[in-house]
Amino acid sequence: MDNREYRLGYRGDIEGLRALAILLVVAAHANVPWLAGGFVGVDVFFVLSGYLITGLLLQEIAKTGRLQFANFYARRLRRLLPALLLMLLCTCLFAAVALAPGEQGGQAVAAATASVWLSNIHFAFAKLDYFSPGAASNLFLHTWSLGVEEQFYLVWPALMLLAFGARRSTGNHVRRLKVTMLAIAILSLLCCIALTRTAPQMAFYMMPLRAWQFAAGAMVWLYFNSSNLDTNDQARHREATIARWTGWLGLGLIATAALWFDANMAYPGWRSMLPTFGAAAVIAAGVREPRRGISRVLSWRPLQAIGRVSYSWYLWHWPVLLLGSALLASPGPAYRAGLVVLSLLLATASYRWVESPIRHQARWIARPGVAVLAAIALMVTTNALCIAWFNATSTWANSPVQQRYARAHGDAPVIYAMPCDDWYHSDEVRICQFGPDDAKHTAVLMGDSIGAQWFPAAAEVFDRPGWRLLVLTKSSCPMVDEPMFYPRIGRDYVECSTWRKNALQRVAALKPEIVLLGSVQTTNFDRTQWVEGTARLLKVISGSVGHIYLLRGTPHLPFDGPNCLSSKSWLPWLHRGQDACQARAFSQRDNDVYQWLQQAGRRFGNVSMLDLNDDVCLGGMCRAERDGMVVFRDSQHMTATFARSLGRELGRRLDMPSPAAPPGQAR
Numbered sequence: 018m019d020n021r022e023y024r025l026g027y028r029g030d031i032e033g034l035r036a037l038a039i040l041l042v043v044a045a046h047a048n049v050p051w052l053a054g055g056f057v058g059v060d061v062f063f064v065l066s067g068y069l070i071t072g073l074l075l076q077e078i079a080k081t082g083r084l085q086f087a088n089f090y091a092r093r094l095r096r097l098l099p100a101l102l103l104m105l106l107c108t109c110l111f112a113a114v115a116l117a118p119g120e121q122g123g124q125a126v127a128a129a130t131a132s133v134w135l136s137n138i139h140f141a142f143a144k145l146d147y148f149s150p151g152a153a154s155n156l157f158l159h160t161w162s163l164g165v166e167e168q169f170y171l172v173w174p175a176l177m178l179l180a181f182g183a184r185r186s187t188g189n190h191v192r193r194l195k196v197t198m199l200a201i202a203i204l205s206l207l208c209c210i211a212l213t214r215t216a217p218q219m220a221f222y223m224m225p226l227r228a229w230q231f232a233a234g235a236m237v238w239l240y241f242n243s244s245n246l247d248t249n250d251q252a253r254h255r256e257a258t259i260a261r262w263t264g265w266l267g268l269g270l271i272a273t274a275a276l277w278f279d280a281n282m283a284y285p286g287w288r289s290m291l292p293t294f295g296a297a298a299v300i301a302a303g304v305r306e307p308r309r310g311i312s313r314v315l316s317w318r319p320l321q322a323i324g325r326v327s328y329s330w331y332l333w334h335w336p337v338l339l340l341g342s343a344l345l346a347s348p349g350p351a352y353r354a355g356l357v358v359l360s361l362l363l364a365t366a367s368y369r370w371v372e373s374p375i376r377h378q379a380r381w382i383a384r385p386g387v388a389v390l391a392a393i394a395l396m397v398t399t400n401a402l403c404i405a406w407f408n409a410t411s412t413w414a415n416s417p418v419q420q421r422y423a424r425a426h427g428d429a430p431v432i433y434a435m436p437c438d439d440w441y442h443s444d445e446v447r448i449c450q451f452g453p454d455d456a457k458h459t460a461v462l463m464g465d466s467i468g469a470q471w472f473p474a475a476a477e478v479f480d481r482p483g484w485r486l487l488v489l490t491k492s493s494c495p496m497v498d499e500p501m502f503y504p505r506i507g508r509d510y511v512e513c514s515t516w517r518k519n520a521l522q523r524v525a526a527l528k529p530e531i532v533l534l535g536s537v538q539t540t541n542f543d544r545t546q547w548v549e550g551t552a553r554l555l556k557v558i559s560g561s562v563g564h565i566y567l568l569r570g571t572p573h574l575p576f577d578g579p580n581c582l583s584s585k586s587w588l589p590w591l592h593r594g595q596d597a598c599q600a601r602a603f604s605q606r607d608n609d610v611y612q613w614l615q616q617a618g619r620r621f622g623n624v625s626m627l628d629l630n631d632d633v634c635l636g637g638m639c640r641a642e643r644d645g646m647v648v649f650r651d652s653q654h655m656t657a658t659f660a661r662s663l664g665r666e667l668g669r670r671l672d673m674p675s676p677a678a679p680p681g682q683a684r
Contacts, residue, residue, distance in 0.1 A: 030303040031065065032324035033315025034296065038062050039327040041275050043334045043360075046159075047353045054278025057292035059162045060230055060285070061271065064296035066166055067234025074177050075194075075238065084174050091385035093170050094392040097328070100372040101163065102399055104332040105132055108156055108340070109406060115340055117583030118413035119423050123150070125407035127157040130164075132399040137164035141222035147440050147466070147492045148429065148651065150577070151505060159335040161222050168224040169231050176201075195239050198232045205229035206290075213286030217507025220285055230289070233297045241301040257309075260302040264311030267298025280504045281541055329372055330364035337363065343576075343584070413587075422583040425647040428656035430472040438469065438490045441506050444515035446523055451476060452485025459485055459529035463520065466492040466654060467570050468535025473657045475533060477664025478673055487527070489520045496536040496567075497550035521557040530563035531671065533627070537653070538570030538610040547610060551617035559621045566671070567614050569628040571655060572602045578641035578649030598641035602634035632666050 038058035045055030077084055105128055112124050130139040140152050140161050152158050180197035181190050206229040212220040220226045274291040282288065303312040323330070337360035338353070345352055375381075381388045414423060432438065437449040460479045462472060469490040479486040493503060494513035503510035524532060534554075542550065551567075559565060581598035611628070618624035633639065633648070633655065641649055643659075650656045 028303055028307065028312075029316030029321060030307065030312035031069070031300065031315075033317065033320040034061060034065060034299055034324075035327040036320040036323035037271070037315070038065070038296075039323065039330050041271075042331065043357060045275075046335060046338055047357050052275055053280065054275045056284075057271065057274040057278060057289070060289055060292040061296040062162065063165070063169075063227060063230040064234040064237075064293055064300070066169065067231030068237050068297075068300050069234070070170065070173060070231075071177065071235035072238045072242075074174055075181075078178065078181055084178050085385070086174055087385040087389055088382055089174055090170070091381050091388040091392075093167075094389065095378070095381040096372075096376055097163070097167070098392055098395065099375045100329050100332055100367050101160075102132070102395060103367060103371050104336070105157075105399060105403075108336040109403065111340055112156055112336075113406065114588060115343055115584070117422070117580050117587050118410050118419050119426070119583055120150075120580050121410040121413075122407055124156050125403050125410060127155050127160075129400050129403035129407070131157045131160035132403060133396050134164045134167035137161035137168075137222040137224070141218050143218075145505065148426070148654075150651075154339070156336045156339050159331065165222070165224045165227055169228070173231070191239065195236065198235045198239060202229040202232035202236065205232065209289070210286050213283050214508060217283060221507065227285070230293050233293050234300070237297050237301050237304075241304045257306045260305030261310035263298045264302025264306065267295040267300075267302065268311055270295030270298070281502045283502070283508055326361070326364045326368040329367040330361055333363045333367065334360040418586050419583055422579040422586070422647065425579040425582075425650050425656055428647070428650050428658055429654070430469055430657050430660070432469060432472055432488050432490065437488050438466075438492055440492045441503070441510060441512050444512040444519070446489065446516060446520045448523070449488040450485060451488070452479065454485070456485035457483045459487060459527055460531040460533070461487045461489065461524055461527065461529045462533045462535070463489045463524060464496050464533075464535035464568070465490065465494045465537055467537045468496070468533070468568060470571070470654045470657075470660055471533065471535055471568060471667070473661035474664040474667045477661060478668040478671060481673075487529070489524070491516050491520075493537075495540045495542075496534045496554055497540065497542060497547060498553040499542055499546045499550040501540065501542075517554070521554065525558045525561040528561045532558065532562045532565045533568055534565060535568035536570060537573075538607055539573050539653075544609070544613055547613040548617045551614055552620055555617065555621055555624055559623055562623065565618075565621070565624045566627040567618055567624065569611055569614075569626065569630055570607070571630060571633055571653060572600075572604075572607065572639050574600050574639055574641070574649060574652045576600070576641075577652050579647060579651070582641050582647065600639050602630055602637045602639045627670055629663060629666060629670065632663055 038061035041052065041055035041058035041061075043055070044052040045058075049055070074084060074089070077089075109125070109128055112121060116124065127136055127139060130136040136157055137160075140155075140158065143152060176197075177194065180194045182193055205225060205227070209220050209226045209229060212226060270291045274288070274295070278284065278288060299311055299315070302310060303315075306312060308316075334357065338356050341352070341356040341359070413419065432449050435449045436447045439445060439447065460475070462468065462475050469488070469492070472488060475486060491513060493505065494510065494517060495501070496517070498517070500514055501510050502508070503513075555565060576598065578598065585598065611626070615626055618626060631637075635643070639648070641647065646659050646662065647656050648659045
C-alpha cells in the first residue's frame, strides 16, 4: 500500500490569509465595535479549505489515478482531532467548576456533539425558547464551523473522484470536475439565499448550504492553478497586473464585509458572497503573483506566526472569552483584551506541544485504517464522558439552594401559560382578560416581554370592583412603529409589525381609561426612530384612551440573575471578594432612550412617563437578590414574585390606592 503523504507547496499568503481570518473572528467575538462583522473570517476559512483540500486530492488522483480514503481521513484527524479534544477536556473541567449546575447541562450536550463533529447540526435544530439562553452563551458554539468542515472532508473525496472520473480512460477529466464544482456552487448558493429568508438557522449551520463556499475554493484551484499559467511573457505580465489588482479587490471585499456587517442583518444569504469571493480573489492573486501585491503583505512574518496557530486560537478564544465573562460578571475592554491575550497564549501552547508534534508524526498514516479507528474510539470516549457530565449536572442541580434559583428562572407571569403571547410564531392578536366582561372601567397592559413582566403588579392594582385588565403582549416586539431585524430568529420580525398595527387598532376600539405601554430600551433604534416611531404609535390610540403611561424599561444586567446567584452558591470560594451579583442600574444609552420617549410623549396631552427603576434597583444598584427575594429571572426580566411586590407602588404612581377588598387570584 502506498502511504505517501501528498503536500502542497508552502504559500505565505495563504498562511497570512488564515491570520486575517482568525483576527477578524476574534475581534468580532471580543466585541470590537467597528469589527462586528468579523464573523466573516469563518467564510474565509471555508474557501481556504475548499482550495487546499481540492489541490491535495487532485494531486493524489493525478499521480496514482485513485484516492486512499483511509489515508486522507487519517491525515485530517491527525491535524484536527488532538487539539479539539484538548480544548474540550479543559473547557469542560473548568465549566464544571465555574458555572452553576443549571447552566452546565446545555454545555455538556453541545460538548458531546462537538466531540463527534456534529455541533453544527445540534445548533441548527436547537429549539428556540424565548426565556432560555441563546446559543451565543454556549461555550462550544464556535465548533459549528468545525463540524461543517469535517462533514465537508467526509464527502468531498468521494464526490471529487466521481466527478473527476479517474477510472475512465476517455474524456476531459478536469473539465468534468469544473462543471461539477460550478453546478454544486450554483445550487448550494441559491438554496443558501432562499433558506436565509425562510430557515436562517439551516442556512447558517448546515454543510450543504455552505458547500458553495468550499466549491469556490475548489474552482480557484481548477481555474488558476500555476500549471495553467500562460508561457507568453506579455500575457504573463498582463495576468500578473490583473492578479495584483484582483488581490487588493478581494481584500477590500473582505474588509467591507467585516466593517459593514453585524448581527442585525440576515446571514449568510447573498451577503456572504462578499467575503467568499474576496477570499477566492486573494488566493487566485497569490497563484499568479506570489511575491508581490497582496501576497507580499500577507507574507509578513507576524501574520505568518498568527496563521500557524490560527486553528488552535480558533478553538480557545471563544470558551476563554465566555468563561472569563462569567467570572468577571462585566468585563470591560481592558479585561476582554486580557482574555484575548490569554486565549492566544493557550493556543500557542496547544500548537507547540500538541497540534504540531502530532501533526508531523508519520505513524498516523503508516497504518491509516488503525489510526482512523483509534480516532473514532477517542471521539466516542469523549462523547461518553460529556454525557456522563450531563447526567451529573442533574444530581448537582437537585440541591435545595440550586432548585430555588432554578425555580426563579421559571417565575414568570401567568399570562405565558395563556394564549396572550405567541412570540414570532404568528401575528394574531390574542387578548387575555382579567375581570368581568361588563366592568365599567378598562385598563390595558400592552408591550413586549418587558411590558408583560409588569402584569403581576398591574393585576394587584386593577383587581378591584368595576375594573377589568386586558393584556396584549408579543415578546421582543418593541412599542415603536419601526420595522426591525430580529437576530434571534435571523430575519425581519414581520409578525411584530403586523401584530402591533392590529393590536393598536383593537385598543383604540376598546376606548380604555388607562393604557400601560412597556418595552425594552436596548433595541438598536436611533434617536429619530425612537422619537418618531413612538409618536406614530401613540397617535393611533391617544384620541381613544383616557391616559397612556409609558413604562420605562428595566435595566439590562451584564449577567443572568439566578445563574449568578447559583454559581456563587455552587463554589463560593471561587467567587470570593467579588460583588454579590449586582450592577449599576443605568447606562448612558438607557438615559438617552428615556429622554427620547419623553420627547415623543410630550406631543400628546394624555401621555406620561412611568419610571419605577428606583424601586427595582435601590440606590441606583441592581441586585439579583434582595430581602430574600430573587429580583431578576434572567438578565433583564423581573421575577413575577418581585414584580407583584411593586403593585402598591405602581398603584400609587397611577393614583389608584389599594382597594379595601383582598386581592383576587389573578397574578
